[in-house]
Each structure stands twice: as structure tokens, then as C-alpha cells.
Amino acid sequence: EAEVAQSPRYKITEKSQAVAFWCDPISGHATLYWYRQILGQGPELLVQFQDESVVDDSQLPKDRFSAERLKGVDSTLKIQPAELGDSAMYLCASSLALSYEQYFGPGTRLTVT
Amino acid sequence: GIQVEQSPPDLILQEGANSTLRCNFSDSVNNLQWFHQNPWGQLINLFYIPSGTKQNGRLSATTVATERYSLLYISSSQTTDSGVYFCAVELRGSGAGSYQLTFGKGTKLSVIP
Numbered sequence: 001e002a003e004v005a006q007s008p009r010y011k012i013t014e015k016s017q018a019v020a021f022w023c024d025p026i027s028g029h030a031t032l033y034w035y036r037q038i039l040g041q042g043p044e045l046l047v048q049f050q051d052e053s054v055v056d057d058s059q060l061p062k063d064r065f066s067a068e069r070l071k072g073v074d075s076t077l078k079i080q081p082a083e084l085g086d087s088a089m090y091l092c093a094s095s096l097a098l099s100y101e102q103y104f105g106p107g108t109r110l111t112v113t
Numbered sequence: 114g115i116q117v118e119q120s121p122p123d124l125i126l127q128e129g130a131n132s133t134l135r136c137n138f139s140d141s142v143n144n145l146q147w148f149h150q151n152p153w154g155q156l157i158n159l160f161y162i163p164s165g166t167k168q169n170g171r172l173s174a175t176t177v178a179t180e181r182y183s184l185l186y187i188s189s190s191q192t193t194d195s196g197v198y199f200c201a202v203e204l205r206g207s208g209a210g211s212y213q214l215t216f217g218k219g220t221k222l223s224v225i226p
Contacts, residue, residue: 031212033213033214037154040218041218041219042117042199042201042216042217042218042219043156043199043201043214043216044216045213045214048212048213055212056212056213089154091156093156098212099143099144099203099212100144101144101146101158101161102146102214103158104148104155104156104158106153106154106155107154107155109154
């Protein structure tokens with residue numbers, strides 16, 4: 001069964017350092033999403049791509065976060081510099097197209113010390 | 114933006130018992146999904162159910178879109194059902210918040226032997 005892949009699964013970094021997460025969506029899925037989940041809460045959307053174009057990045061803290069999906073397939077989310085408040089689970093999801101069922105990857109658990 | 118409320122926030126069941134989880138939402142939706150988040154943080158798709166009723170084994174779900182609620186039924190619960198259950202909705206239309214899932218805060222289920 002096709003799955004969304006993410007790496008790394010766990011990341012510990014010191015504040016002010018740069019960190020990057022990678023996501024490979026299910027093959028053929030045009031839409032890719034990055035969510036952030038703080039402990040005890042539901043995931044919240046950071047950025048959404050349709051192929052290589054950003055559909056919505058209104059909730060992405062653009063002073064320190066960036067995301068790209070250059071060839072419309074896999075995607076990278078970067079934080080520079082990391083802050084203590086960035087400690088969270090970062091989840092990637094994909095769907096066939098906008099408004100279709102979303103499937104999530106296993107996530108990257110980030111701890112900033 | 115759209116509001117998603119889940120109840121109860123916490124639920125403790127004896128193995129073999131049945132339960133009903135509720136999700137209320139404040140606006141018309143294109144998409145509604147139920148997820149189970151396991152102890153490792155993976156979000157597992159349970160149902161894609163913008164309207165109607167679906168069943169999958171011991172689980173079933175009903176969405177009454179006109180009354181803006183959805184129910185998830187778990188029958189003959191097992192210890193492996195433990196975890197957090199999330200309801201997520203996508204706002205109908207093309208305005209701000211569309212084409213993205215807004216999650217409730219979840220119901221934490223603990224099934225004890």
C-alpha cells in the first residue's frame with residue numbers, strides 16, 4: 001500500500017540552528033500539505049502545495065520557515081533559526097487533488113533545546 | 114474561521130464496551146475525515162465521510178451535514194483502539210481556509226483490559 005514518507009523521524013537541535021524535514025508524497029498525488037502539531041492539540045496547516053505552486057502559506061511563519069516543492073513531487077520544510085517554541089510534531093500529508101481525502105506520513109518529532 | 118468541537122475530550126472504557134464520539138462543526142463542509150492517532154503519532158485514516166454513513170469492521174461513522182455533526186461509533190472496543198481520535202473538516206467554498214483540514218482537539222480514548 002502506498003504511503004507518505006518522511007525523514008528524519010526524530011530531530012534534536014539547539015536553538016538558533018537550522019533544521020530541515022523531507023516529505024515524499026504518495027505517487028500521483030498533486031496536493032501536498034505540511035502541518036504542525038503541538039502536544040495535546042490537533043494538527044494545524046502550515047503550507048499547502050498544488051504541484052509545485054503554493055496554494056496557501058498564510059499560516060507559515062515566513063521570517064524563519066520556508067517550504068519548497070521544486071519538481072512538484074517531494075518537498076522540504078526548513079526552519080532557520082530554530083526557536084524553543086518550534087518543538088512539535090511536523091506532519092506531511094498528500095491527496096490526489098484539492099478537497100480529496102488526505103493521507104498522512106509518520107511525522108518528524110522536533111525537539112529544540 | 115470554521116470551529117470544530119469534539120466530545121468527550123477524554124473517555125475510559127472497559128474492553129468490550131461500545132462508545133460514541135461526536136464532532137460538531139460550525140459551517141458547511143466539503144470534506145470530513147476521522148483519524149486515529151496512535152501512540153507513535155501516526156495519523157491513521159478511519160473514514161472520509163462528508164455525508165452519509167459508512168462502516169468498517171467494528172467502526173462506523175455517520176455525518177449529518179445539514180445539522181453539522183458527525184458521529185464515530187466504536188463497538189466491542191479493544192486495547193489497541195486506545196489513542197486520540199480526531200475529526201477534521203474542510204470548509205465549503207473557495208475563501209480563506211478552504212482546501213485545508215481544520216482539526217478538532219481530539220478525544221483521548223483509553224481502553225482498559
